[in-house]
Amino acid sequence: MPRRITIGLATILSVCTLWYGLTTLFGIIPAGRFPSPAETWSALIHVSGRGYGGGDLAMHVYNSLRLVVMGFLVAIMTGVPLGLLMGWSRKAEAFINPIFLIIRPIPPLAWIPLAILWLGLGDAAKIMVIWFSAFVPSVINTYTGVRNIERPVLEAAYMLGMPKFRFVTEVMIPGASPMIFTGLRLSLQASWTTLVAAELVGAFYGLGRVLNVAQQDLYPGMILVGMIAVAILGWGTTRVLGMAEAHALRWNTAALAAKG
């Protein structure tokens, strides 16, 4: 492993050197195309101090993060139960699946114009598109997770006459939880993509708005700052979800470790 880390660090270091060399030292990449490290730094100071595109960096980050978290929560609070229901009952599955089949091929980003028509440029439209994009992965993975629970486990629960409620909370949800978390991770990724797109199409503040204004102003430094901010937030929220997963699936990893 140390070898991996050394090479990784060396790569990142050489990319940074290359970046500095090409933009600042030799000027091979013109400043109008890609910012130099110094320009990126000054753009960062600009947006976090005086503010840019309608607010300072903290406010844009706060707004984007808030919308993603809200949309994501709404999506999983509706998607996971629906997935459980479809996994639980063949009838519900047969009833809901065709509706799903016709809505699913429409990419979440294609809902953006409709969301703007319905709800305008404010928060509600963003939450609606995030909901649409994050909903589908959480339903499908939850449903697959329930369907993949091993038969003997289900039969044992039946044979022991487990009440329905306890069956759901103690067999179905834990059994499906590894898949549920896979779905949540995909949902979270989709939430970020959709939010950035929605904010690029139209918003009053948020990181997508920063990108949009910077694009119109031909301000490469600010574009890079916006992209880095989006990447860091996406990485950070994925980490938080990963920690939640590790916590929720303790029993599972412990069992796997015991098995060797």
Place this chain on the structure above:
Amino acid sequence: MNREISLLQSIGLGFLGLACFLGFWQGLAMSGLVSNIFLPSPIEVYDRFTTLLERRFAGATLPGHLAASFQRFAYGFLLAAAIGIPLGLLMGWYQLLDEIVSPLFDALRFVAPIAWVPFAALWFGTGIGGPIMIIFAGAFPPCVINAYRGAKFVDPRLIEAANMLGTPSHRVIREILLPSSVPSIISGLRVSAGLGWQSLVGAELIVASAGVGFMMVQGQANVSTTTVMAGMVAIGLVGLALDSALRLAERIIQRRRGLDN
């Protein structure tokens, strides 16, 4: 975990589900509770769809917009496959390359493809180059990851056997590594096509002067909900066709390998 249901019952329930969905939509649109501009009925959307097939809107008919979108999609997707698959395979075979590229790749993966839009516009303009770059950004990672997995998880016994028999390394690559990575590559292409198509729609919403996404933005600006919805239907249909085509390819290849049961 209820008991199994018969095929007939399942088809019946499926139709019931669709009928409820469309009926609810139609009913809501006709009831006058919501304005017609806000929520047109499915029949109106269908009418608009058929009109758009012949009449021009935002510079072209619906097939015209679709052709423009599809052309961009094809370029971006092919470019992503042409660069991504070899890169993934090489990363799977040569550890050093893997160790060099992986950290960069992991860092870039968290940038949503759509966040490349401003740079794409700056570097390649909004005509055809910019959108191609966005599709590329969306379709590239799954190509690399799946080709990498395909190359990494080749059954080591096959390679050992070949080495023991003194097979030259170019033949090992051509006759063992490449064929055994194919199924994984094809599934990667399917994911790629989905993400690429979605990124294209996003890119066209923001920067483009033709294409289905552009048509939808124009529809939105003209408060023509039917146009927006017709665009969504068209995008969904093309996406579905792409997915089915690649799914078919996946199945054919698996069958030829005797991998399906």
